[in-house]
Amino acid sequence: MITASNLELRAGSRILLADTTLRIQQGDRIGLVGRNGAGKTTTLKVLAGEGEPYTGEVRHGSDLGYLPQDPREGDLSVSAKDRVLSARGLDVLVRDMEKAQTAMSELVDDAARDKAINRYGRLEERFSSLGGYAAESEAARICANLGLADRILAQPMGTLSGGQRRRVELARILFAASEAGAGGKSDTILLLDEPTNHLDADSITWLRGFLKSHEGGLVVISHDVELLGEVVNKVWFLDATRGELDHYNMSWQRYLDARATDEKRRRRERANAEKKASALHQQAAKLGAKATKAVAAKNMARRADQMLADLDDTRQADRVAKIKFPAPASCGKTPLTAEGLSKSYGSLEIFTGVDLAIDRGSKVVVLGLNGAGKTTLLRLLGGMEPADTGSVVPGHGLRLGYYAQEHETLDHDATVWENIRHLSPDTGAQELRNLLGSFLFTGEQLEQPTGTLSGGEKTRLALASLVSSAANVLLLDEPTNNLDPASREQVLDALRSFDGAVVLVTHDPGAVEALEPERVILLPDGTEDHWSADYLDLVQLA
Ligand SMILES: Nc1ncnc2c1ncn2[C@@H]1O[C@H](COP(=O)(O)OP(=O)(O)OP(=O)(O)O)[C@@H](O)[C@H]1O
Numbered sequence: 001m002i003t004a005s006n007l008e009l010r011a012g013s014r015i016l017l018a019d020t021t022l023r024i025q026q027g028d029r030i031g032l033v034g035r036n037g038a039g040k041t042t043t044l045k046v047l048a049g050e051g052e053p054y055t056g057e058v059r060h061g062s063d064l065g066y067l068p069q070d071p072r073e074g075d076l077s078v079s080a081k082d083r084v085l086s087a088r089g090l091d092v093l094v095r096d097m098e099k100a101q102t103a104m105s106e107l108v109d110d111a112a113r114d115k116a117i118n119r120y121g122r123l124e125e126r127f128s129s130l131g132g133y134a135a136e137s138e139a140a141r142i143c144a145n146l147g148l149a150d151r152i153l154a155q156p157m158g159t160l161s162g163g164q165r166r167r168v169e170l171a172r173i174l175f176a177a178s179e180a181g182a183g184g185k186s187d188t189i190l191l192l193d194e195p196t197n198h199l200d201a202d203s204i205t206w207l208r209g210f211l212k213s214h215e216g217g218l219v220v221i222s223h224d225v226e227l228l229g230e231v232v233n234k235v236w237f238l239d240a241t242r243g244e245l246d247h248y249n250m251s252w253q254r255y256l257d258a259r260a261t262d263e264k265r266r267r268r269e270r271a272n273a274e275k276k277a278s279a280l281h282q283q284a285a286k287l288g289a290k291a292t293k294a295v296a297a298k299n300m301a302r303r304a305d306q307m308l309a310d311l312d313d314t315r316q317a318d319r320v321a322k323i324k325f326p327a328p329a330s331c332g333k334t335p336l337t338a339e340g341l342s343k344s345y346g347s348l349e350i351f352t353g354v355d356l357a358i359d360r361g362s363k364v365v366v367l368g369l370n371g372a373g374k375t376t377l378l379r380l381l382g383g384m385e386p387a388d389t390g391s392v393v394p395g396h397g398l399r400l401g402y403y404a405q406e407h408e409t410l411d412h413d414a415t416v417w418e419n420i421r422h423l424s425p426d427t428g429a430q431e432l433r434n435l436l437g438s439f440l441f442t443g444e445q446l447e448q449p450t451g452t453l454s455g456g457e458k459t460r461l462a463l464a465s466l467v468s469s470a471a472n473v474l475l476l477d478e479p480t481n482n483l484d485p486a487s488r489e490q491v492l493d494a495l496r497s498f499d500g501a502v503v504l505v506t507h508d509p510g511a512v513e514a515l516e517p518e519r520v521i522l523l524p525d526g527t528e529d530h531w532s533a534d535y536l537d538l539v540q541l542a
């Protein structure tokens, strides 16, 4: 059980959550939802004991497994497999066994070899009495289900992509939680922040099944409505403008119905309040004409203003970023060409001999399984890293805009304002301020260090920086990740109306439909084909 009492959470001077009590018990499967920046990640971090609340206390009565939204740094030299096994303290044993094994086969001195054999025997006995063999195969099963191939598990964490690292962390947590406790079931509480980011469709389906049958307690933050629909039996809705968290002890579908009813009631109340306020104002104006009633009139007007101000608060919660992409600068017929691109990491060949020509205004989708090199191809095209062979040839008038999945185009130590300033030095300050405003960055938030932005806010800022660039070729790597449904719709609209060329990598079929691509490039072969609806099934698998 986790209990949090008298909780208050703040972001800078803003109150995210005030005077709240939260409890997570066995059998709870809670979906934590709310708009981007509402404070979901902050709440989960505090529940996990990794963040300090402004006030209040968090108590832990059982083990927990916490998956943060951003991959944690940690020791990057350990292998992915050891990282997973370390969840049950098996990594050291396995490593010692391997060492003893090597010694057994390599030592020539009889006495020393006998010692190694004895040592191996002792370690092996401990390993098997701890259920090591079963555990090892269970870990392998979980990893396979999360799309982590053996070859990846052998690599040191430092060589893995952000997405792969995150999958290893998820595997580690699920491995720890799948350990049967005394009563035959695990009582580990899982706290998962957007666990489906970076997962392919098969892994997501498997994860849903795993979470559905997890009995130890679970809080999951997710924008994946299918996952919520299948897994959760309670919903926590975080409303940062009110600083409150609403509890719904019901399934996702019943919650959606309840919210729709609530929304209707709120709209009615809003209309009522507006009517009352305007009546009060009229009254006040009449009263104000008489000198003796001036004070009463003033009070009345103040009450009306207060009523409307309360309304503004709720309105702000409903605000949605107006995301649009730039008006593209003019360019030649084929602004971007690539010839014979190859890339390997060490002995691992990602792709070879990829040719590509991006015509003005053309829309291209890049498909390929996890690890086929989609992000790598975009990075080569964007000049973020050099190709091993081949070249990227800019055409006449090319202006590239690159949206990176891991937001590496943003300087995390600089403020929001400094970032946008730096990325568009030629645009006037007022224009930039307007632009940021339409992407919902105003006031204090302009001075916030970019590293402290929420996942969805970082996505929004990176997209904003594209707009001022007048790019005529956009390279977009998973531009809808992390976004709440309303903001995602905005990105889809922006995609629909953009006149320039787009090269898109995504798992989101909605994004592909919005783009209406003419062509598809299949990795790792680099084969090009006309787009047809048949490819849509591949998008989610990719
Ligand atoms: N040091 C800070 N100063 C000011 N504001 C901060 C700071 N750190 C975080 N914030 C703000 O706190 C708010 C809550 O962030 P949090 O990451 O909890 O949101 P979230 O609900 O998880 O959003 P998302 O859906 O985008 O992941 C955000 O608006 C963020 O910008």
Ligand SMILES: [Mg+2]
Pocket (backbone or CB within 6 Å): 040, 041, 042, 069, 193, 454, 455, 456
């Ligand atoms: Mg978050």
